[in-house]
Amino acid sequence: MSAMETKLELRAELCEEILREYLPQADPCADTLVQAVAYSLLSGGKRLRPVIMETTGRMYGGREALRRPFMAALEMIHSYSLVHDDLPCMDDDEYRRGRKTTHIVYGEGMAVLAGDALLNAAAETALTAFDEAGSASENAAVIRAMRLLMKNAGLSGMIGGQCADLEAEDRPGEVDARTLYYIHKHKTACMIESAFQIGAILAGAPEQDIRALGRIAECTGVAFQIRDDILDVTGDTAELGKTVGSDARDGKTTYVTMHGLDKAMRDTEALSEEAMTLLDSLTGVCDREEQAFLRALVESLVQRTH
């Protein structure tokens, strides 16, 4: 295990701890739902989004107390999107990471409510950051972070991407290059953008760095998705944990079926290089070790083999 991977694991454990701290509670009358929410949220996973937020926050010397509610909130949004995505009327998945999905364990109705409860809890949790804000500028940063979080999760962000993806599945022949990029960017990169930018915003990072982090997030998120399409063609079935070539057989339009394998590989390379160059150009960083960790993490995401 590399030093980056060790640090990533340690940091994921911190995220687990934070998620347990902010786990929604309710009256015993709603106990089943509280359980369904806990089952959905505490399901393992790499906790990539809050780990990135923690890292950009530390890079700029931000206060942990202000950041923790947003780390929990971002993962709650990610978790709700998976619960609803797994529903029979969406992707219809019975397993995720080797565990039964929420609707298999608690029923479809309860899974719809668990997703709703997680999205709602995300907003409630992020709002508690106002209790931690100790100055007018921190207060303003919380408002800005809150607005970015919800925008990137909503119709102009993740949910918009999910809509386009759902429609693309119904008519694969009609998907054009712009729509495919829209799906990759909105379904994945928008939430990554929240992870990169909110840590920096709460820490009072310079505006030009916040902008650069936004573009780094887009490059990382889109490259990650293209990489997914590439692995479906070139990957090792055992290492990947899913059948190679399944996208093509499902008639799904991917970056590779649309642009060819060569261009897909060239484009991830270019996106990866752009992200690295931007990461090295940040001006307000006060913790170089964190910056190096983020660099290694981004590299592993865009060059992953499984």
Add this chain to the structure above:
Amino acid sequence: MSAMETKLELRAELCEEILREYLPQADPCADTLVQAVAYSLLSGGKRLRPVIMETTGRMYGGREALRRPFMAALEMIHSYSLVHDDLPCMDDDEYRRGRKTTHIVYGEGMAVLAGDALLNAAAETALTAFDEAGSASENAAVIRAMRLLMKNAGLSGMIGGQCADLEAEDRPGEVDARTLYYIHKHKTACMIESAFQIGAILAGAPEQDIRALGRIAECTGVAFQIRDDILDVTGDTAELGKTVGSDARDGKTTYVTMHGLDKAMRDTEALSEEAMTLLDSLTGVCDREEQAFLRALVESLVQRTH
């Protein structure tokens, strides 16, 4: 039509206008979802919740610009809860107010996303109130209103009530009096509480009035629900628009099957009287006409015959 009903209709039109103003937009790639959201939100209805918020806001001389985003947000939350409630895995309704439900028109997957998008848009919309806040105290009021809005919509509020209701339907014999009250209070009264209190909070009403409005909301919401159970037994099928006695035939536990018709009628009477007494005791009201309108509106809700 009474003066109250005329004013109610006029005010509902104002709410329609506000909803149209805050209607979520997105990229053309997510156009189907934008349409599904508009179809769900602009579906008529009495707009009771934003009308109440407008009224308590005016009662205390609050600024409309601060209130409008919250009026839209509250109705978006109400609307999303109906879209998800109508899904086949929940109440499985094909029609609502004489129109096909969202999942019938746009499909189940799109209806799940439309509900998610509306809840997310509610948070985004309410957050725009920070742009309107012109002082530290208005800023603090927006934070407080935002937290109340999300709390009353979530696991400690409406979603908690929906969970208990969903479970009660599966095992009607096991529902006790406390659970039934919990369902009535959380599924309905919590959102009514947001309507009553947020208008007053944003207007800077005295604390004791905000507290009283919370209790008025609880009395109104619970009495409204008990009234619903009474009408299922005593109502006129034609006037009611649904078959009288359907709850009892479905084996559903209602306030009437649990406590008997006499106690149900006495209890709505007592709740109604408590609400009226509290409404008359408010200390910080600066617009008596609005107070009288609210009184007439509450009366019509708890004494409704259809």
